[in-house]
Amino acid sequence: MPHKYAKSKSWHVPKQQYKITNWSEYNQSLKNRGSIDIWLSKEAIAKWYEADQQNISYSQ
Numbered sequence: 070m071p072h073k074y075a076k077s078k079s080w081h082v083p084k085q086q087y088k089i090t091n092w093s094e095y096n097q098s099l100k101n102r103g104s105i106d107i108w109l110s111k112e113a114i115a116k117w118y119e120a121d122q123q124n125i126s127y128s129q
Contacts, residue, residue: 089095109117
């Protein structure tokens with residue numbers, strides 16, 4: 070197979086290893102990796118609430 074032939078002739082560069090010295094900071098960065106903060110202005114919240122109130126139907 071061609072890909073196996075080229076692999077034996079090429080240079081092997083090992084993956085670089087990182088040494089972690091501050092474990093608490095590293096653990097916190099892993100926790101924060103998936104967090105998303107969404108900031109809305111007060112005007113946007115007010116318009117959102119007003120639009121929601123207009124769509125309410127009181128008929129049964």
